[in-house]
Amino acid sequence: MPVTVYDVAVLADFRQPGAASAALAAEVHAQAEAALSTVLVHVPAPQQPAGPLGFRHRISDxxxxxAATLARDDQPVAARLLVVRRPWTRPAALSVRAERTVLVADRPPAEPAVYEQARHCFGAEAAWAPAGPRAREQLLRVAPDARIDPDDWHEIIDVAHWWRDRDGFVGDEPVVGLRGPFPVDLGDLRVRWLGDTSPFPQWEAVPFGAELPDEFLRTVDFLVDFQQTFSRSALEAMAAGVPVIVGEHLRPFLAGAALHSPPDGVPALVREVYADPERYRAVVDRAREFAERHYGHRSHLVRLARYGIRPRINVPGPRRELVPAAPAGPRRILMAAEDDLSLLLAVARRLPAGLAAVVVTQSSEAPIAHREGFLTEYIPSREALGVPEPRWTRLLRDRLAHLVDLYAPEVVVVDGLPYEGIVRAVRDHPGVTWVWMRRAMWPRGAGAEWMAAGRAFEHVLEPGEFAALADDGPTVAERSRVHRVGPITGLDAGELLDAARARAELRLDDRPAALLRLAPEHPEAIERIAAHLRRHGFQLVLAESPVAATPMPSVAGARIVQPHPIGRFLRAFELTVSTAGYQAYHEHLASGVATVFVPDRRAALDDQVGRARYADAAGVALTVEDPASAELDQVLDAAVRPEVRAALRRRCAELTFGNGAAAAAAWLSGLTARVRG
Known part of the structure; x- marks a missing residue:
C-alpha cells in the first residue's frame, strides 16, 4: 500500500494549553492557505495526565x-519536513520518516541529556530552532554543540482573523486589560484582569477560559503586558487593534509598535494616549503593520522555504494600497556595525538611487534603522548570548555568510572591530568586495590585533577626524591604503532646525537652555552638572536615545526628551554638555553650539579624552576630564558666561569641514560599479 508523503508533519502533544496550541494552529492554517499538506502526529508528553484525547478546540477545528490530517498509530508517516514541538522524543513503535527535521524550542530543556536523546530519536542532522532570543541564549549555553537554526522560529498570527476596525473607545473612560504579573495598583482606571484572582479588589477578574481572547480584547482599550518576553497575548492585541503597553526592555524589538512605560507610569500614559485619538490610531496602525510584516503567515512560509517547502499556490500578502511595480530590484550593499549605527546610517541615507543598504547590527539601535526604512538584520552580541568565544566566532561567521547568501550584496561594509568571525566570513567570500570602516582616535598601543585583522579587508574607509593631529593610533605607514573622507555627521548644516523652530518644538521658554548629552551610567555627574547650571538660570534638557538600554536618570528641574536625531535641535541651546564620542563631537563642532565635553572613559578603543583635549586646545570647546573633580565647577563657571560662549561660537565658525557622508556614499557606489564591470 503506497504511503502518502505530506509536505509537513507536526509531532506534538495537541492537548497543550492556550498560547502553544494557538501558535501551532496558526502555522497549520498558513500551510493550508499555501496548499501545503499537513499531518499531525500526536505524542502525549510524559508530564501530561493520562486520559482520553482532549485536543484544544483550535486543533479540533x-x-x-x-486543514490537517491526524496520523493513525497503526500506519507509518512520511513527510518532507518534520516539525517537532515538545516532547522531543517519540515512542519506539512510532514510524515517522522525514527528509528534514526541525525541533522548535520556546523553552529549551536545561538538561544536556535531553539533547542527546533527541539526537538519538531524530538524527544528528535535526536542527534546533529557538522561538526567540532568550531561547537561543539557553540553547547556546546548554547545548553549544547542537545544530541551531540561524533564524528564530517565532510565533505567527493571522492578522485578518483578529483585526477589528473600531468605531471608538469601549466607554467614556479608558478600560485597561491586564495580563501577567504586575506590581502596582492603577488608581481609578477600570481594569479587567485576565486571571482567576485579581491582586487588587477593585479590578475585575476574568478567569482563564471564561472569554475567548478575541472577545476579551473587544472589551478593552489597552492591553498591559509586563512579561519578560514578547508574549502571544501582546501580539494578538496588536493584530486586533488594541494598543499594547510593555516594559522598556522590549523597546529594541518592537520598532515603535508598542507603548513603553515603567509600571508606575502606566496610568498617566493611558490617559495621555486616550485623550489623543490621532496618536491612539497611529499606534494601532503601526502595531498592525508590525504584526503582519514580522509575524504574519508569510513569515512562516519564508522559513519553510529554507527547509525546501514552498507554497503550491501564491499567498496574498499584507493588504495595502496598490503602488506601481518597480522595474527591477535594487542592488544591495550590506552595512554592518557592532553598536553605534550613526555613521553607517549617515552614509546609507546618501547612497544613490538603485543602491539599497541592508543594515546589520548587534545594537539596540536596530529599530532606528528599521524606522528609517532600511532592511535591518539583528545579530545578538557575544555578551547578550553569554557564549564562549569559539562558539561566538562560529556563530558570527555563519550568520554573516547567511546574510551574504541571502542578499547577494556587491559590497559589504563593516564599521567596528574586525572580530575573528568577521575575518573568517571575509576569507570565505573572496568574490565579495569587503570594506572596513575604520575610525581614528584609538588610544596609544591599543588595537594592534585589530589592525592586523583589518588587513583581511580589500579596502579601508576612514571617516575624517577633527582631532586627527592628536591621534596616537595607527601610523602613517599603516594608513597608506586608506580612502579618507571628511568627518561624517548624520545631518548636513541645512538640515538643522533654526533656533526659533527648534525651541518651539522642544517647548522651551525664554530662559537660556542647556542640553545634557551624557552617558546615563553616570547619574552622579549628571546631577552635579544639572545643579550647577540650574543655579545660573538655565532650563535643562536631557537627551535620551529612544532605544537606550539604560534609561536616563531623573533629574530635578530637567526634561528628558527622545527626539531623533537630537542633532536637528542643537541650535535651540545656548550651551551643551556632551560626551566626546565621534558623532556627538563632530555634530556639536559643526553646528557651532558652545560645548563642554565630558569624555566617557569607558570607551576602550575610542580616545575620547584625546579628542576632547584637542577641542579645548583649539579653542572650539571646553573640556572636563574628571566630572568628580573641582575642575567641573571651574569650567562650568566659565561656560555660563555669555562672552565665553560667544568666543567658542566664533571659533567654531572658522572651521572648514563639511559632511563626509556624501563622499563616502559616492566612493562606495563607485566600488559597486567596479564590481559590476
Whole structure:
C-alpha cells in the first residue's frame, strides 16, 4: 500500500494549553492557505495526565475543516519536513520518516541529556530552532554543540482573523486589560484582569477560559503586558487593534509598535494616549503593520522555504494600497556595525538611487534603522548570548555568510572591530568586495590585533577626524591604503532646525537652555552638572536615545526628551554638555553650539579624552576630564558666561569641514560599479 508523503508533519502533544496550541494552529492554517499538506502526529508528553484525547478546540477545528490530517498509530508517516514541538522524543513503535527535521524550542530543556536523546530519536542532522532570543541564549549555553537554526522560529498570527476596525473607545473612560504579573495598583482606571484572582479588589477578574481572547480584547482599550518576553497575548492585541503597553526592555524589538512605560507610569500614559485619538490610531496602525510584516503567515512560509517547502499556490500578502511595480530590484550593499549605527546610517541615507543598504547590527539601535526604512538584520552580541568565544566566532561567521547568501550584496561594509568571525566570513567570500570602516582616535598601543585583522579587508574607509593631529593610533605607514573622507555627521548644516523652530518644538521658554548629552551610567555627574547650571538660570534638557538600554536618570528641574536625531535641535541651546564620542563631537563642532565635553572613559578603543583635549586646545570647546573633580565647577563657571560662549561660537565658525557622508556614499557606489564591470 503506497504511503502518502505530506509536505509537513507536526509531532506534538495537541492537548497543550492556550498560547502553544494557538501558535501551532496558526502555522497549520498558513500551510493550508499555501496548499501545503499537513499531518499531525500526536505524542502525549510524559508530564501530561493520562486520559482520553482532549485536543484544544483550535486543533479540533483544523481537523474538522480538513486543514490537517491526524496520523493513525497503526500506519507509518512520511513527510518532507518534520516539525517537532515538545516532547522531543517519540515512542519506539512510532514510524515517522522525514527528509528534514526541525525541533522548535520556546523553552529549551536545561538538561544536556535531553539533547542527546533527541539526537538519538531524530538524527544528528535535526536542527534546533529557538522561538526567540532568550531561547537561543539557553540553547547556546546548554547545548553549544547542537545544530541551531540561524533564524528564530517565532510565533505567527493571522492578522485578518483578529483585526477589528473600531468605531471608538469601549466607554467614556479608558478600560485597561491586564495580563501577567504586575506590581502596582492603577488608581481609578477600570481594569479587567485576565486571571482567576485579581491582586487588587477593585479590578475585575476574568478567569482563564471564561472569554475567548478575541472577545476579551473587544472589551478593552489597552492591553498591559509586563512579561519578560514578547508574549502571544501582546501580539494578538496588536493584530486586533488594541494598543499594547510593555516594559522598556522590549523597546529594541518592537520598532515603535508598542507603548513603553515603567509600571508606575502606566496610568498617566493611558490617559495621555486616550485623550489623543490621532496618536491612539497611529499606534494601532503601526502595531498592525508590525504584526503582519514580522509575524504574519508569510513569515512562516519564508522559513519553510529554507527547509525546501514552498507554497503550491501564491499567498496574498499584507493588504495595502496598490503602488506601481518597480522595474527591477535594487542592488544591495550590506552595512554592518557592532553598536553605534550613526555613521553607517549617515552614509546609507546618501547612497544613490538603485543602491539599497541592508543594515546589520548587534545594537539596540536596530529599530532606528528599521524606522528609517532600511532592511535591518539583528545579530545578538557575544555578551547578550553569554557564549564562549569559539562558539561566538562560529556563530558570527555563519550568520554573516547567511546574510551574504541571502542578499547577494556587491559590497559589504563593516564599521567596528574586525572580530575573528568577521575575518573568517571575509576569507570565505573572496568574490565579495569587503570594506572596513575604520575610525581614528584609538588610544596609544591599543588595537594592534585589530589592525592586523583589518588587513583581511580589500579596502579601508576612514571617516575624517577633527582631532586627527592628536591621534596616537595607527601610523602613517599603516594608513597608506586608506580612502579618507571628511568627518561624517548624520545631518548636513541645512538640515538643522533654526533656533526659533527648534525651541518651539522642544517647548522651551525664554530662559537660556542647556542640553545634557551624557552617558546615563553616570547619574552622579549628571546631577552635579544639572545643579550647577540650574543655579545660573538655565532650563535643562536631557537627551535620551529612544532605544537606550539604560534609561536616563531623573533629574530635578530637567526634561528628558527622545527626539531623533537630537542633532536637528542643537541650535535651540545656548550651551551643551556632551560626551566626546565621534558623532556627538563632530555634530556639536559643526553646528557651532558652545560645548563642554565630558569624555566617557569607558570607551576602550575610542580616545575620547584625546579628542576632547584637542577641542579645548583649539579653542572650539571646553573640556572636563574628571566630572568628580573641582575642575567641573571651574569650567562650568566659565561656560555660563555669555562672552565665553560667544568666543567658542566664533571659533567654531572658522572651521572648514563639511559632511563626509556624501563622499563616502559616492566612493562606495563607485566600488559597486567596479564590481559590476
Amino acid at each position: 483544523l481537523l474538522r475543516a480538513g
